[in-house]
Amino acid sequence: MVEVVPPLERECLRCDRRDTWSEEAATWVAVEDDGERLTGRPHCLHDWDINGSFNPIAE
């Protein structure tokens, strides 16, 4: 039996934003590095380094 493990981290290839998956909030949250949130550019159309077909939020 194969268990699908969703990615727990993702990184934007364009602006270097890094997110981690929060089980509690059920959403992506920006990673903090030295107290600074790596949120990247505000208007970036993030291009994540994870499988594009994976979408944890059912739409």
Ligand SMILES: [Zn+2]
């Ligand atoms: Zn980005």
